[in-house]
Amino acid sequence: MGASGSGKTSMRSMIFSNNPASLTERLGATIDVEQNHVRFLGDLILNLWDCGGQEAFMESYLHQQRSTVFSAVGVLIYVFDIETRELGRDLEYFRECLEGLRQYSPAASVFLLVHKMDLVREGERAAVLARKREELERASGGKGVTVFGTSIYDETLYKAWSGIVHTLIPNASTLSRHLRIFADACSANEVVLFERTTFLVIATSSSSAPAPVDGGDISAAEAAAAAAPDETALNPKRYERTSELIKAFKQSCSRLREEFHSLEMELAEFTAVLDEMTKNTYVLVIVHNPVVETAAIKMNIRIARRKFEELQGDNTPS
Amino acid sequence: MSLPDHPSTKPEVSKDGSVHRTKVLLLGTRRSGKTSIQQVLFNDLPPKQTFYLEPTMRVTQHLYDAKGNSTIIPLELWDCPGNITVDTLGAPLSDFSTVVFVVDIRDNYQQPISKLVEFVAGAYDVNPGINFEVFIHKAEKLQEDDKIENFRQIQERVTERLADESPEYEQVALNFHLTSVYDHSLQEAFSRVLHKLIDSLEFIEGLLNVFCSNTSSPKAFLFDTTSKLYVATDSSPVDQATHTLCCDYLRMLSSFAPLYKSNAASEPRVHALSPTPTPPPTATSSSPASTSSARALLSQSPSDEPSSGVAKKSLFYPSAAASLSPSHPGTTLTYHLVTPHLALLALLPTTVYEMRKGLVEWNVVWLREGIREIWEVEKTRSTTTHFT
Ligand SMILES: Nc1nc2c(ncn2[C@@H]2O[C@H](COP(=O)(O)OP(=O)(O)OP(=O)(O)O)[C@@H](O)[C@H]2O)c(=O)[nH]1
Ligand SMILES: Nc1nc2c(ncn2[C@@H]2O[C@H](COP(=O)(O)OP(=O)(O)O)[C@@H](O)[C@H]2O)c(=O)[nH]1
Ligand SMILES: [Mg+2]
Numbered sequence: 001m002g003a004s005g006s007g008k009t010s011m012r013s014m015i016f017s018n019n020p021a022s023l024t025e026r027l028g029a030t031i032d033v034e035q036n037h038v039r040f041l042g043d044l045i046l047n048l049w050d051c052g053g054q055e056a057f058m059e060s061y062l063h064q065q066r067s068t069v070f071s072a073v074g075v076l077i078y079v080f081d082i083e084t085r086e087l088g089r090d091l092e093y094f095r096e097c098l099e100g101l102r103q104y105s106p107a108a109s110v111f112l113l114v115h116k117m118d119l120v121r122e123g124e125r126a127a128v129l130a131r132k133r134e135e136l137e138r139a140s141g142g143k144g145v146t147v148f149g150t151s152i153y154d155e156t157l158y159k160a161w162s163g164i165v166h167t168l169i170p171n172a173s174t175l176s177r178h179l180r181i182f183a184d185a186c187s188a189n190e191v192v193l194f195e196r197t198t199f200l201v202i203a204t205s206s207s208s209a210p211a212p213v214d215g216g217d218i219s220a221a222e223a224a225a226a227a228a229p230d231e232t233a234l235n236p237k238r239y240e241r242t243s244e245l246i247k248a249f250k251q252s253c254s255r256l257r258e259e260f261h262s263l264e265m266e267l268a269e270f271t272a273v274l275d276e277m278t279k280n281t282y283v284l285v286i287v288h289n290p291v292v293e294t295a296a297i298k299m300n301i302r303i304a305r306r307k308f309e310e311l312q313g314d315n316t317p318s
Numbered sequence: 319m320s321l322p323d324h325p326s327t328k329p330e331v332s333k334d335g336s337v338h339r340t341k342v343l344l345l346g347t348r349r350s351g352k353t354s355i356q357q358v359l360f361n362d363l364p365p366k367q368t369f370y371l372e373p374t375m376r377v378t379q380h381l382y383d384a385k386g387n388s389t390i391i392p393l394e395l396w397d398c399p400g401n402i403t404v405d406t407l408g409a410p411l412s413d414f415s416t417v418v419f420v421v422d423i424r425d426n427y428q429q430p431i432s433k434l435v436e437f438v439a440g441a442y443d444v445n446p447g448i449n450f451e452v453f454i455h456k457a458e459k460l461q462e463d464d465k466i467e468n469f470r471q472i473q474e475r476v477t478e479r480l481a482d483e484s485p486e487y488e489q490v491a492l493n494f495h496l497t498s499v500y501d502h503s504l505q506e507a508f509s510r511v512l513h514k515l516i517d518s519l520e521f522i523e524g525l526l527n528v529f530c531s532n533t534s535s536p537k538a539f540l541f542d543t544t545s546k547l548y549v550a551t552d553s554s555p556v557d558q559a560t561h562t563l564c565c566d567y568l569r570m571l572s573s574f575a576p577l578y579k580s581n582a583a584s585e586p587r588v589h590a591l592s593p594t595p596t597p598p599p600t601a602t603s604s605s606p607a608s609t610s611s612a613r614a615l616l617s618q619s620p621s622d623e624p625s626s627g628v629a630k631k632s633l634f635y636p637s638a639a640a641s642l643s644p645s646h647p648g649t650t651l652t653y654h655l656v657t658p659h660l661a662l663l664a665l666l667p668t669t670v671y672e673m674r675k676g677l678v679e680w681n682v683v684w685l686r687e688g689i690r691e692i693w694e695v696e697k698t699r700s701t702t703t704h705f706t
């Protein structure tokens with residue numbers, strides 16, 4: 001949900017349809033609700049409702065269609081255009097949406113995206129976002145919400161959506177635990193598991209500072225990183241930047257009618273392999289120890305494959 | 319081996335010394351995109367940001383020199399305001415080896431063509447060997463058909479106007495390129511411009527041809543990693559899509575590398591297996607580097623130590639490979655750093671990459687040695703000439 005032109009359809013098309021940012025300029029306004037079933041992790045079917053934001057539609061969601069729209073909602077994502085001139089009305093609608101949720105889907109999680117952050121000067125983004133976050137939290141009146149600043153032109157998009165889908169993965173903690181075991185087996189400094197089509201991060205294991213993917217903790221970890229710019233600290237944006245980079249490269253490959261399949265690197269600082277883990281996931285393994293070769297990592301991935309297929313099998317609500 | 323009297327003995331270097339070959343003049347009417355081109359190519363300015371560039375008021379020289387060996391040829395790029403004339407330029411046209419003339423593809427061509435003709439005329443008397451490279455720019459703004467049609471028309475009019483002025487001008491080399499900052503056509507065009515300035519191009523191409531035939535690679539580029547321009551490629555034709563993929567790959571790798579680097583990590587890496595860099599057996603006989611002229615060139619290298627020196631063994635050369643499917647039998651896009659600033663990007667059949675990795679690595683080492691030797695010669699030459 002969100003006002004017309006705030007960027008909902010743009011984000012959806014980039015994350016779930018692999019479109020580049022440049023194509024979003026051609027999108028027309030969404031009429032009424034566009035329903036999309038997207039397969040995530042193979043068996044998890046997300047039913048995305050992209051609700052056209054023009055006023056007439058909003059009125060209808062809040063009144064005539066109220067029970068249809070707000071029943072059985074798992075996640076509400078409300079998009080605020082950073083440049084909006086009608087924040088008052090936007091907030092009004094948002095509060096009414098929360099009311100609808102309270103009535104029909106009280107357990108739903110709520111994510112607020114402060115979108116088009118690229119239009120804010122880089123130095124001011126953090127401050128602008130902090131102010132917005134406070135304002136939106138106040139407007140949410142006690143309902144716990146997670147706020148992300150986003151833009152389709154940088155990695156913030158992937159960070160926000162990784163945070164959102166993370167809440168939908170049923171056995172996230174089991175997955176993380178096994179990922180840690182796998183990381184140890186590889187002597188890996190970092191292991192990142194991505195969903196195959198969206199390349200959103202679904203689990204990570206890092207030998208350095210813990211960096212969980214779910215929204216709430218990210219800002220805390222980031223604040224800590226910003227407060228103490230530790231010489232040894234890894235780039236706090238590395239996971240979402242990886243999603244962004246690989247997605248862009250996949251698009252380059254498909255323009256040549258090729259499909260990206262896997263990647264291995266032996267760089268000055270680390271050895272890395274990015275390869276299929278299961279039918280629906282990709283894994284990135286980063287090893288700083290120079291003795292470990294890519295072939296060994298690939299072998300480990302091959303061995304771990306079955307275990308992870310099984311884990312995912314357990315995912316299926318039978 | 320002593321260093322012969324150089325470079326005056328080199329026939330292809332003009333008698334006024336090779337300092338001039340490094341100067342490139344960027345011309346064109348106002349708002350045609352000169353500064354954008356310079357900024358996107360050499361300062362990594364995102365194309366969208368070119369929108370905010372201020373008009374250029376004075377001639378500005380940008381130096382991309384051999385500092386840290388960052389490019390294979392030291393460049394001096396002169397960015398000019400739109401109203402510059404031969405007289406107000408502040409340097410004789412004989413100083414320049416190349417003029418890049420930028421024309422907005424949607425412009426009324428009258429004015430830019432007059433300006434171009436004016437410069438061709440000015441150059442003809444003092445420097446007939448100068449290269450004129452016409453960038454028909456902002457090409458992405460037009461549909462494919464219109465693009466081609468405008469491109470053809472501009473070429474035709476330029477040729478007509480030049481012939482009208484004087485039949486002699488036909489001797490001036492004019493090349494036309496379609497360019498845009500929004501795709502890699504700009505990088506490709508500028509790479510081609512550079513190629514004409516690299517004396518040793520033919521030897522490097524020869525090395526790449528050998529690499530391709532030894533490894534069954536359909537295409538290999540040698541890229542300058544900083545500017546992401548390619549310095550040379552093998553003799554098979556360049557397909558734009560492949561070139562674009564290589565540029566994107568290079569960009570992705572260079573963004574990826576700093577992400578997972580930890581400052582806490584141990585000392586710089588050493589290559590575990592450092593094969594003695596001698597030419598692979600398959601390469602020796604067909605090697606163009608063993609032709610007599612190349613031998614002569616290579617033997618001038620001042621650091622002509624045995625190539626398997628101990629110091630070099632400790633160097634680590636990063637590499638990467640991306641495998642692509644579903645093309646059959648599958649393609650692997652490889653990346654190998656061959657000097658601190660040059661990277662070999664090659665398309666290899668996945669079967670060769672996976673089953674005959676040793677062969678590929680041998681050929682990379684061999685290529686690296688060849689490049690290094692050519693490179694040493696180039697460097698000596700450019701430093702020598704700076705003092706003449
Ligand atoms: N600068 C900037 N523009 C964006 C961003 N995201 C989307 N846009 C642009 O905003 C415009 C509207 O985007 P849509 O995705 O169609 O908006 P919507 O929310 O689906 O609008 P309705 O369907 O009418 O509700 C497009 O021109 C996008 O290119 C962003 O992060 N930054
Ligand atoms: N569409 C498009 N616009 C371009 C391109 N290159 C430059 N521009 C725009 O052209 C305008 C003038 O560019 P600038 O580099 O300042 O021109 P200069 O006066 O020749 O230096 C700017 O608004 C750029 O954004 C291009 O390839 N495509
Ligand atoms: Mg829409």
